[in-house]
Amino acid sequence: MKVISTEHSQVLATRVARALGVGLVEVKFSRFPDGEHYLQAGELDDETIIIGSVTDNEALVQLLLLIDACDSSRCRLVIPYMAYARQDKRFKQGEPLSARAVARALSSGVADVTTINIHDPSVLQYFSVPSRNISVASDIGAYLRTLDLDNPLILAPDDGALSFAQGIAAACGWECDYLEKTRISGTEVLMSPKELLAASRSVVIVDDIISTGGTIATASRMLYHQDAREVYAACVHGVFTSGAYARLMASSIRDVICCDTIERACSRVSAAGQIADVIRHP
Numbered sequence: 001m002k003v004i005s006t007e008h009s010q011v012l013a014t015r016v017a018r019a020l021g022v023g024l025v026e027v028k029f030s031r032f033p034d035g036e037h038y039l040q041a042g043e044l045d046d047e048t049i050i051i052g053s054v055t056d057n058e059a060l061v062q063l064l065l066l067i068d069a070c071d072s073s074r075c076r077l078v079i080p081y082m083a084y085a086r087q088d089k090r091f092k093q094g095e096p097l098s099a100r101a102v103a104r105a106l107s108s109g110v111a112d113v114t115t116i117n118i119h120d121p122s123v124l125q126y127f128s129v130p131s132r133n134i135s136v137a138s139d140i141g142a143y144l145r146t147l148d149l150d151n152p153l154i155l156a157p158d159d160g161a162l163s164f165a166q167g168i169a170a171a172c173g174w175e176c177d178y179l180e181k182t183r184i185s186g187t188e189v190l191m192s193p194k195e196l197l198a199a200s201r202s203v204v205i206v207d208d209i210i211s212t213g214g215t216i217a218t219a220s221r222m223l224y225h226q227d228a229r230e231v232y233a234a235c236v237h238g239v240f241t242s243g244a245y246a247r248l249m250a251s252s253i254r255d256v257i258c259c260d261t262i263e264r265a266c267s268r269v270s271a272a273g274q275i276a277d278v279i280r281h282p
Helices: 007-020 057-069 098-107 121-126 137-144 159-172 214-225 244-250 272-280
Strands: 002-005 027-031 037-041 047-051 074-079 112-116 131-134 153-156 175-183 189-193 202-210 230-238 255-259 267-269
Touching: 002 007, 007 047, 007 057, 007 272, 037 057, 047 057, 057 074, 057 098, 098 121, 112 121, 112 272, 121 131, 131 272, 137 159, 137 230, 137 255, 137 267, 153 159, 159 175, 159 202, 189 214, 202 214, 214 230, 214 244, 244 255
Parallel strands: 002 047, 047 074, 074 112, 112 131, 153 175, 153 202, 202 230, 230 255, 255 267
Antiparallel strands: 027 037, 175 189
16 A cells, blocks of 8 residues: 655645555656646555545646546545535536536546545535545644643534534533624624633634634634633634635734645644544545
């Protein structure tokens, strides 16, 4: 067995290979003069673990090419982050189910698929090979336990993310709640924990994905107004579009923590251990 990755998941792939005690396949990446992708994989083994986050269209094409390059081996695919996974419903006639289209494309040439905290696990039904979704909630919880937090409170941004927040809180042994929006006027909305007080506490707002960071930034300001001692933000997938990281830090967030499913400077938590476990015990 060997591990191979796209350019977008090199660090995570290296960590997975080390966790499994197996080799890492070198890949040469380049482009043709017209901009098309080219790659050449090194020596493969009988079984290859392909790791590639689909962060954008370029990453999707590169992952498809890498799967095809590994056709002499039994391939198992790990998609740490899958773009288009949130486009799983039709709102207008003629729209594609983009999640289905991507899942179908990535099913070709692989024996099975593993995703990590995919936004909606129902997307797995679109893969034509066995698929599973694993969570790194406990790993995020383990990292948060290393911080010097005062009477910490784990907060989901809404009740839809409460289950994920509860998984993190359970790993820490801390209290958990979710933010509830109360409309004060036509233009003013208050966000506060539904049941628990934030005053004098370290608050960690957690979600599976942080995209623009707007809701969390607004919530952070309101929590400080409610006398929270400090506010952190943590997620699995740090997408951080439209200046999200700076927006969060400008809202007096103490720190932003994400996983290496999308490799960022603030990727303090690794999904490598969970991936290695599922590879060992399929």
